[in-house]
Amino acid sequence: MTEPLVLGIETSCDETGIGIVRGRTLLSNTIASSMDEHARYGGVVPEVAARAHLDALQPTIEQAIAEAGIRLQDLDAVAVTSGPGLSGALMVGVGAAKALAVSLEKPLYAVNHLVGHIAADIVTPDSEPLEYPTIALLVSGGHTSLLHVREITTDVEMLGETIDDAAGEAFDKVARILGLPYPGGPQIDRAAVGGDPNAIRFPRGLSRASDMAAHRWDFSFSGLKTSVARWVEQHEGEDLPVADVAASFREAVVDVLVTKALDACEERGVPRLLLGGGVIANKRLREVALERAAARGVTVRIPPLSLCTDNGAMIAALASQLISSGRRPSTLDFGADSTLPVTEIQVAERP
Amino acid sequence: MILAIDSSIGSTVAVVDPDTEEVLGQAQSETSRGHAEVIGTLIQQSLDRAGLTPADITAVAAGMGPGPFTGLRIGIAAARAFAIGRGIPVVPVASHDGAALEILERDPHAEFVIVTDARRRENAVSAYAGLKGGLPNRIAGPELLPHTADPHSYLAEILTIARDSADSAQKGSISSDLQNLGTTTSIPAAALAKLAARQLAAGTTAELGPLYLRAPDAKIPGAVKRVST
Ligand SMILES: [Zn+2]
Numbered sequence: 001m002t003e004p005l006v007l008g009i010e011t012s013c014d015e016t017g018i019g020i021v022r023g024r025t026l027l028s029n030t031i032a033s034s035m036d037e038h039a040r041y042g043g044v045v046p047e048v049a050a051r052a053h054l055d056a057l058q059p060t061i062e063q064a065i066a067e068a069g070i071r072l073q074d075l076d077a078v079a080v081t082s083g084p085g086l087s088g089a090l091m092v093g094v095g096a097a098k099a100l101a102v103s104l105e106k107p108l109y110a111v112n113h114l115v116g117h118i119a120a121d122i123v124t125p126d127s128e129p130l131e132y133p134t135i136a137l138l139v140s141g142g143h144t145s146l147l148h149v150r151e152i153t154t155d156v157e158m159l160g161e162t163i164d165d166a167a168g169e170a171f172d173k174v175a176r177i178l179g180l181p182y183p184g185g186p187q188i189d190r191a192a193v194g195g196d197p198n199a200i201r202f203p204r205g206l207s208r209a210s211d212m213a214a215h216r217w218d219f220s221f222s223g224l225k226t227s228v229a230r231w232v233e234q235h236e237g238e239d240l241p242v243a244d245v246a247a248s249f250r251e252a253v254v255d256v257l258v259t260k261a262l263d264a265c266e267e268r269g270v271p272r273l274l275l276g277g278g279v280i281a282n283k284r285l286r287e288v289a290l291e292r293a294a295a296r297g298v299t300v301r302i303p304p305l306s307l308c309t310d311n312g313a314m315i316a317a318l319a320s321q322l323i324s325s326g327r328r329p330s331t332l333d334f335g336a337d338s339t340l341p342v343t344e345i346q347v348a349e350r351p
Numbered sequence: 352m353i354l355a356i357d358s359s360i361g362s363t364v365a366v367v368d369p370d371t372e373e374v375l376g377q378a379q380s381e382t383s384r385g386h387a388e389v390i391g392t393l394i395q396q397s398l399d400r401a402g403l404t405p406a407d408i409t410a411v412a413a414g415m416g417p418g419p420f421t422g423l424r425i426g427i428a429a430a431r432a433f434a435i436g437r438g439i440p441v442v443p444v445a446s447h448d449g450a451a452l453e454i455l456e457r458d459p460h461a462e463f464v465i466v467t468d469a470r471r472r473e474n475a476v477s478a479y480a481g482l483k484g485g486l487p488n489r490i491a492g493p494e495l496l497p498h499t500a501d502p503h504s505y506l507a508e509i510l511t512i513a514r515d516s517a518d519s520a521q522k523g524s525i526s527s528d529l530q531n532l533g534t535t536t537s538i539p540a541a542a543l544a545k546l547a548a549r550q551l552a553a554g555t556t557a558e559l560g561p562l563y564l565r566a567p568d569a570k571i572p573g574a575v576k577r578v579s580t
Contacts, residue, residue, distance in 0.1 A: 040571055041569050041570070041571060041572065042572045045567055045568075045569040047420065047567035047568055047569065048567045048569060050420070050421070050424060051420075051424075051561070051563070051567065053424075053428075054424050054427060054428055054561065057428060057431060057432065058431050058432075058435060061432070061435055062435070072435070072436055087421075088420070088421045088424070090387075091386070091387040091421060091424065091425050091428075092424050092425070092428045093428075094387045094425070095358075095386070095387055095390050095424070095425035095426065095427075095428040095429040095432070096428040096429060096431065096432035097432070098390055098391030098394070098429060098432075099356075099390065099391065099394060099428070099429035099430070099431075099432040099433040099436070100432040100433065100435065100436045101391070102391055102394050102395050102398075102405065102433065102436075103405045103408075103432070103433040103434075103435075103436030103437050104405070104436045105404070105405060108391075176572070176575055177575050226578050229575070229577075229578040230578050230579055233577060233578065233579045234579065332391035332392045332395060333388055333389075333391075333392060334388065335385065335387045335388040336387050
C-alpha cells in the first residue's frame with residue numbers, strides 16, 4: 001500500500017479537525033473552531049472546548065468526506081490524536097475514532113499531536129519533500145516546542161518547550177492587559193502597527209547565560225507577561241503608547257523563539273527549520289524567522305496557515321507515513337494522554 | 352440489529368434484536384474511569400458475542416446521560432461515529448430511562464426515582480410513573496438534587512403535582528406505593544437498545560443533546576490583577 005487513504009481526527013485543543021489524505025496528497029482539511037465560545041473567558045476553557053468537539057464531530061466528518069469526494073468504505077485507516085493536549089477534549093476524538101474504525105472494520109492509528117504538526121508539511125500542496133534532519137519550532141496557544149526531527153516516523157527528539165505559558169497564551173494575556181479582546185495574537189498584531197519594537201526592552205525568558213545549563217532550549221513567557229503588566233501599571237495615568245508596548249512585547253516573543261530555534265539549527269548542524277502551530281500566523285514572527293534564517297544559511301519551511309493551526313489532515317498525514325513505513329495499527333486499548341512525550345510518535349502499536 | 356452505547360456511569364455496550372428484543376451480545380466495564388480506553392474493545396466484544404459484523408447494525412442507541420461529562424461524551428462520540436461509519440441513524444436516549452425500563456419490565460405500574468451520583472455532593476434524579484406507550488413515563492427530571500435531599504420526598508412532591516394536573520382517568524393509575532431503589536450504579540445498555548427499537552418502530556425518536564445538567568466551569572475574568580507591589 002503505497003498511497004494509503006486515511007481520515008484523521010484531531011481534538012486536542014479548541015479545533016475539531018477532520019482531514020483526509022491519500023499518501024502525500026491532501027484531499028480535505030475541515031476545521032470547526034470553538035474559538036468564539038472562549039472569547040468571553042479570555043482563554044480556552046477545557047469543558048467548553050470538549051462540549052464543542054462533541055457537537056462539531058458529526059457535521060465536520062460529513063463535510064470532510066464530501067469535500068474529499070470519497071466514501072468512508074474506501075479508507076485504508078482511521079487516525080486520531082492521542083495526545084498531548086486537553087484530556088477531556090482528546091477523549092472525544094479517541095472515542096469517536098475507535099468507534100469509526102470498528103464500524104468500518106479498518107485499522108486505527110493513534111498518534112502524537114506535535115509530530116502531526118511536522119507531518120503537516122508533507123501534505124502541503126506543491127511542496128518539495130521534507131528533508132531530514134530538520135529542527136521544528138511548534139508554537140500555539142497550547143504548546144511551544146523545539147524539536148530535532150531526524151525521521152518523522154522513528155526519531156523525534158524534544159529539545160525544549162515552555163516551562164510555563166505557551167507563546168499563544170502570552171499573547172492572550174498581554175492583550176487582556178492592554179484591554180484588547182481574545183484571541184490576543186491578531187489583536188496584538190493590529191495594535192503594534194506603527195509601534196517601535198525597540199521602544200521598551202522587555203525580558204527574553206530563559207536567555208541569560210545562567211539559564212543555558214538547565215534550560216538551553218526551553219521557553220518561558222510568564223515573566224515577560226508580568227513585565228508588560230508592571231510597565232503598564234508604572235505608566236498609569238499617562239497616555240499609554242499601546243503600539244510601542246504591543247510591538248515591543250511581540251518583539252520579545254519573536255526574538256526568543258527565533259533565536260533559540262536558529263541556535264538549535266547551528267548547534268545540531270541542521271540547516272533546516274520547520275515552523276508550525278497557530279502562532280505562525282503572526283506575520284512578524286515569519287518575517288524575523290525568514291530574515292535571520294537567511295543570514296545564517298538556514299532554509300525555512302512554513303506550511304500554509306490552514307495546516308499550521310491544529311487540523312486533522314496533519315494527523316492523517318502522520319498516520320499515512322507510519323503506514324507507508326510498515327508500522328502496524330494501534331490496538332483499541334489506548335487512551336488520551338495529555339502529556340504524551342514527543343518520542344511516542346505512535347501510541348499502542350499492535351505487537 | 353441495534354447497538355447501544357452508554358458511558359454515563361461505567362461503560363456499557365449491547366446489541367439487541369429490535370424485533371424480538373433479544374439481547375444478542377453485551378460487554379461492560381463498571382469503572383467510572385477509563386471510558387476512552389475501553390470503549391472500542393467493548394463495542395467489538397459486543398459484536399463478536401452477538402456473532403454479528405458492523406454491517407448488521409441498523410441503528411445506534413446513544414445514552415445521553417446525565418453523568419460525569421468527560422466520560423459521558425466518550426460514549427456519545429462513539430455512538431455518533433459508529434453511525435456515521437455505517438450510514439445509520441443515532442437514537443439518543445436518556446440514560447435514566449434505560450435503568451427505569453428494567454424496573455418497569457418487572458412491574459409496569461411502579462412509581463420510583465432513578466438516582467445516580469452527579470459528583471459535587473449532588474445526585475441526578477428522574478421520577479417515573481409506569482409505562483406509557485411501552486416507554487418509561489418520566490414525570491420529572493433528570494435534574495440535580497443535593498446528596499442530602501431525600502429522593503422519596505422529591506417523588507412524593509412530583510406525584511402530588513402530577514395528580515393535581517392529571518385527568519380522572521390517569522389519576523387511578525398513580526399509586527402512592529413508592530419504591531426505595533437506592534443509587535443506580537450501572538446503566539443497562541440493552542434496555543437503551545430496546546427503548547431505541549420501540550421508538551424507531553413507533554416513529555417517535557426525538558432530538559436529545561447530552562444531558563450535562565450543569566454549565567461548564569468557567570469564570571468570566573474580572574479586572575486584570577495588579578502585579579506591582
Ligand atoms: Zn497544536
